[in-house]
Amino acid sequence: MTLPYERTRxxxxxxxxxxxxxxxxxxxxxxxxxxxxxxxxxHFPEPIDLQLSAGFAPGIWADPDATGDA
Known part of the structure; x- marks a missing residue:
């Protein structure tokens, strides 16, 4: 399991x-x-991590499915 500080680091x-x-x-x-x-x-973010982050902070992250890069 990756902890938030590990992902950030x-x-x-x-x-x-x-x-x-x-x-x-x-x-x-x-x-x-x-x-x-x-x-x-x-500990690098997975696409699901980015999807969740996009839901909470859409001004910072985009849903990876919407970018066409995932």
Whole structure:
């Protein structure tokens, strides 16, 4: 079970991962990024989490089914 603080930490960590990947050199340690990605994905929001969040905060989240990306 993922707790709210774990989910929040995962979203924040995923943002930082994307920043780090964007700034990485061609010699970046791919295994480091893979390991971090696995840790972040463990608590990353699922589509149902986003659907519920969209219901409570439609100004912040959109229902993933409505975006066509889910």
């Amino acid at each position: 995962s979203v924040i960590g995923a943002r930082q991962l994307l920043i780090d990947l964007a700034a990485a050199s061609d010699n970046a340690d791919l295994e480091k990024f893979r390991a971090l990605s696995r840790r972040l994905l463990r």
